[in-house]
Amino acid sequence: xxxxxxxxxxxxxxxHDLAIVLFAVIVLVTLGITLWVGRRGGAAEDFYVGGRDxxxxxxxxxxxxxxxSAASFLGVAGLIALYxxxxxxxxxxxxxxxxxxxxxxxxxxxxxxxxxxxxVLALRLRRRKVRAAAGGASVVVTLLYLVAQMVGAGSLVALxxxxxxxxxxxxxxxxxxxxxxxxxxxxxxxxxxxxxxxxAFLLIAGSVLxxxxxxIRFHGDVAELMRQxxxxxxxxxxxxxxxxxxxxSFTSRLDFFSLGLALVLGTAGLPHILSRFYxxxxxxxxxxxxxxxxxxxxxxxxxxxxxxxxxxALVGSGEVRHANAAGNTAVPLLALVLGxxxxxxxxxxxxxxxxxxxxxxxxxxVAGLTLASSAAFAHDIxxxxxxxxxxxxxxAVPASRQSDGEAVEHEEVGVARIAAVGIGAIAxxxxxxxQQLNVAxxxxxxxxxxxxxxxxxxxxxxxxxxxxxxxxVWSVYGGLIPAVLLVVFSPVVSGTRTALxxxxxxxxxxxxxxxxxxxxxxxxAGWIGTMTxxxxxxxxxxxxLEVRALTGAGAA
Amino acid sequence: xxxxxxxxxxxxxxxxxWAAQAAAPGQSAQSAPPVPTRSAQSAPxxxxxxxxxxxxxxxxxxxxxxxxSYRSFVFPACGAxxxxxxxxxxxxxxxxxxxxxxxxxPINVAWLLGxxxxxxxxxxxxxxxxxxxxxRDRAALELRWDTQDQLR
Numbered sequence: 001x002x003x004x005x006x007x008x009x010x011x012x013x014x015x016h017d018l019a020i021v022l023f024a025v026i027v028l029v030t031l032g033i034t035l036w037v038g039r040r041g042g043a044a045e046d047f048y049v050g051g052r053d054x055x056x057x058x059x060x061x062x063x064x065x066x067x068x069s070a071a072s073f074l075g076v077a078g079l080i081a082l083y084x085x086x087x088x089x090x091x092x093x094x095x096x097x098x099x100x101x102x103x104x105x106x107x108x109x110x111x112x113x114x115x116x117x118x119x120v121l122a123l124r125l126r127r128r129k130v131r132a133a134a135g136g137a138s139v140v141v142t143l144l145y146l147v148a149q150m151v152g153a154g155s156l157v158a159l160x161x162x163x164x165x166x167x168x169x170x171x172x173x174x175x176x177x178x179x180x181x182x183x184x185x186x187x188x189x190x191x192x193x194x195x196x197x198x199x200a201f202l203l204i205a206g207s208v209l210x211x212x213x214x215x216i217r218f219h220g221d222v223a224e225l226m227r228q229x230x231x232x233x234x235x236x237x238x239x240x241x242x243x244x245x246x247x248x249s250f251t252s253r254l255d256f257f258s259l260g261l262a263l264v265l266g267t268a269g270l271p272h273i274l275s276r277f278y279x280x281x282x283x284x285x286x287x288x289x290x291x292x293x294x295x296x297x298x299x300x301x302x303x304x305x306x307x308x309x310x311x312x313a314l315v316g317s318g319e320v321r322h323a324n325a326a327g328n329t330a331v332p333l334l335a336l337v338l339g340x341x342x343x344x345x346x347x348x349x350x351x352x353x354x355x356x357x358x359x360x361x362x363x364x365x366v367a368g369l370t371l372a373s374s375a376a377f378a379h380d381i382x383x384x385x386x387x388x389x390x391x392x393x394x395x396a397v398p399a400s401r402q403s404d405g406e407a408v409e410h411e412e413v414g415v416a417r418i419a420a421v422g423i424g425a426i427a428x429x430x431x432x433x434x435q436q437l438n439v440a441x442x443x444x445x446x447x448x449x450x451x452x453x454x455x456x457x458x459x460x461x462x463x464x465x466x467x468x469x470x471x472x473v474w475s476v477y478g479g480l481i482p483a484v485l486l487v488v489f490s491p492v493v494s495g496t497r498t499a500l501x502x503x504x505x506x507x508x509x510x511x512x513x514x515x516x517x518x519x520x521x522x523x524x525a526g527w528i529g530t531m532t533x534x535x536x537x538x539x540x541x542x543x544x545l546e547v548r549a550l551t552g553a554g555a556a
Numbered sequence: 557x558x559x560x561x562x563x564x565x566x567x568x569x570x571x572x573x574w575a576a577q578a579a580a581p582g583q584s585a586q587s588a589p590p591v592p593t594r595s596a597q598s599a600p601x602x603x604x605x606x607x608x609x610x611x612x613x614x615x616x617x618x619x620x621x622x623x624x625s626y627r628s629f630v631f632p633a634c635g636a637x638x639x640x641x642x643x644x645x646x647x648x649x650x651x652x653x654x655x656x657x658x659x660x661x662p663i664n665v666a667w668l669l670g671x672x673x674x675x676x677x678x679x680x681x682x683x684x685x686x687x688x689x690x691x692r693d694r695a696a697l698e699l700r701w702d703t704q705d706q707l708r
Contacts, residue, residue: 085666089648092673096641099677103630103684226662241656242648242666253649260645264638284693287685294681298674540607543614550622551696553613553703 016162018348022356030363033194034187044409047416048115048375049278050189056285058197060292063276065196066368068203068300070152070361071443078327080308081320084239086246087308091301093263100268102290108462108549110277110286114556117274117454118380121461124541125469128385133476135380137453138271141446142373146366148442150176150431153362159329160355170432176366177428183367184420192367193279199364206357207303213338214310228313255511259444262515266447269454272372283552310334373423378416441492444513452479452518456526462549466537471530478525479518486514609706618699625691637680644669
C-alpha cells in the first residue's frame with residue numbers, strides 16, 4: 001500500500017470530523033462489550049471457546065466477521081474498481097474455499113478437537129513433536145495474517161481520517177494493537193465473538209445500504225451499470241474481460257493460479273476460523289453455522305462486485321487510483337457520491353459511516369487472530385509440548401476432570417493471556433517494519449502457508465488410517481519451510497522495484513505466491529514421512545478419532 | 557445483545573434431544589438406508605477399556621454405514637467443485653478467446669461462469685446439508701449415545 005494523497009472528490013472537511021467521532025463510538029462500544037461480557041467466567045472453556053454456547057446463527061455471523069477483513073471490504077471492491085473482471089475473479093476463490101470447510105473440516109474438527117487445530121492431531125498422534133509443529137505453524141500463519149491486517153489498518157485509517165503522515169500510520173498501528181490486546185486478555189473468546197457479530201452485522205448492513213442506493217441510482221439496470229463502468233474505466237470493453245490485471249505473461253497467469261489454489265485450500269487451515277467451530281455445542285451446529293457463513297460471505301462478495309462496478313461507473317477508475325493506488329478508498333468514495341456528493345450532508349454521513357464500518361472490521365479481525373495465536377501458543381506449545389504434560393485428548397470419559405486438571409487449565413489461561421500481550425507486541429513491531437509491504441500479498445501468503453502446513457496434516461489425520469506421528473511432523477514442516485523459503489527468494493523480497501529490499505537481487509523463484517509448489521510439497525512430505533515410519537499407525541487411536549469425529553461420541 | 561446468549565446453550569441441547577426423540581420412533585420408518593445401531597452394543601458390552609469400545613464401534617455395521625454415506629457424498633463432491641473451480645481459473649489463461657465471447661448484453665462467458673461459481677457453491681452447500689440431515693444425523697446421534705453408554 002502506498003502513501004495516499006487526499007481524495008480529490010473529497011477536498012478536506014467535515015466528513016473526516018464525523019468519521020473521527022464514529023471511530024470513537026466504535027472503540028467505546030467494543031470496549032463496553034469486552035468489559036460486559038468479560039465478567040463471565042475465567043475458565044479455559046470460557047477463554048478459548050466462549051463457553052461453547054453460541055447458536056449457529058451467532059457463530060455464522062462471527063465466522064463471516066472473522067473472514068471478511070478490511071482487505072475484503074475495501075480491497076476486493078477496490079480491485080474491481082481498478083481491474084474490473086479480474087478483481088471479481090479474485091473474490092470467487094474466497095467463497096468457494098468454504099465448501100472445503102463445510103464438507104471436510106467443520107463437523108469433524110468440532111467433534112474431534114477441543115480448543116485448537118493441534119487438538120485434532122493430538123487425539124490420535126500423542127506426541128509432543130506433533131503438537132509443537134502444529135502449534136508453531138498456527139502461530140506463524142496467524143502472525144502473518146495479523147501483520148497483514150495491521151499494516152492495512154495503519155494506512156487505511158490514516159487515509160480515512162484524511163492524513164497521510166507516517167506518524168499517523170504508526171500511531172494507528174500501535175492503537176489498534178493495544179485495543180486488540182485489551183479485547184483478548186480481558187474478554188477472551190466471548191468478547192471476541194460478540195465483537196465479530198456486531199462487526200459482521202454492521203458490514204452486511206452497510207453493504208446492503210450502499211448496494212440498494214446504487215441500484216436505485218441505476219433504476220435496477222445492472223447491464224447499464226456494467227456498461228457505464230466499462231465506459232469510465234479507461235479500458236473500455238477490456239474492463240469486463242479477463243486479463244486486465246493477471247493477463248500479462250505466462251508467469252503472472254501461473255501466479256494467479258497459485259493464488260487461487262492457496263485461497264481455496266488455505267481457508268480450511270486458518271486457525272482462527274477452525275477455533276470458531278468449538279464455540280457451538282454440537283457438530284450439527286457447526287455445520288449450520290458454516291452454512292450461515294457461506295450465505296453471508298457469498299452475498300457480501302456479490303455486493304462487493306456491484307459496489308466495485310459502481311465505484312468505477314460513478315467515481316471513475318482514474319479518480320479511484322488517484323486517491324489510493326491500490327484502490328482501497330473506492331467504497332468510501334462511492335459512499336460520498338451516493339450520499340449526494342462532497343459537501344452534502346448525505347455524502348458526509350455516508351462516507352463517515354462506511355469508514356467507521358471499515359475501522360470496526362479491522363479491530364474485530366485482529367482480535368480474532370490474536371486470540372487464535374495465543375491459544376495455539378498456550379494450549380499447544382506451552383501446555384502440550386513444552387510442559388510435556390501427556391494430554392490424552394480429554395480422554396474418553398468426560399467425568400474424569402479432576403480439580404488438579406482445573407488448576408493446570410487455570411494456569412494455562414494465564415499463559416494464554418500473557419501470550420496475547422506478547423504476540424500483540426510482536427505484531428505491532430513487525431507491522432511497523434513491514435509498512436511498505438503490499439497487504440493483498442501478505443494475506444495471500446498467510447493463506448498459502450495455512451494451505452501448505454495446516455491443511456495436509458489435518459486431512460491426513462482425519463481420513464488416512466495409516467498416518468503416523470512422523471508423517472504429521474514432516475507434513476507440517478514440509479509445507480511450512482518451502483512456503484516461507486520460496487517467498488524469501490521470490491520477487492516480493494528482492495529484485496523488483498516494489499520489493500522489500502529493492503536494492504538487492506537474490507530472487508530465483510518467479511512467482512509471488514508459493515502455493516502451487518508448497519501445497520503439493522506439504523502433502524508429499526506427509527506421505528513420505530508416513531511411508532518411511534519405523535512404527536506403524538496405532539489403530540486404536542484412529543478408531544477413537546474416527547468414531548468421535550463422525551458421531552460426536554465423547555466430544556467436548 | 558450479550559444477554560441473548562444465555563438462551564443459547566439450552567437451544568443447542570434442545571436440538572439434540574429433539575433429534576434423539578425423533579430418531580427413536582422414526583428409526584424403522586426411515587426411508588434412508590437402514591441403520592441397525594443396536595448392533596454396536598453386541599460389541600464387548602461394558603468394557604472398561606475405552607479403546608476396545610471405539611474399536612468395536614468402528615467395526616460395527618452402523619458406523620460403517622455412516623462413514624460410507626459421508627465419504628461417498630463428500631469425496632466426489634469435493635473433487636467436482638475443486639476441479640470446476642480450478643478449470644475456471646485456468647480458463648482465464650488457457651482460453652481467453654472463449655471467455656471474451658458475449659452472451660447477453662455486457663455479460664460475456666467469463667462473467668457467466670463466475671456467477672455460476674457463486675450459484676454452484678450455494679447449491680452444493682444446500683445439497684450437502686440436506687444429505688447430512690436426511691442420511692446421517694439420526695444414525696450418528698444414536699451411535700453417539702450408544703457409544704457413550706458403553707464408555708460409562
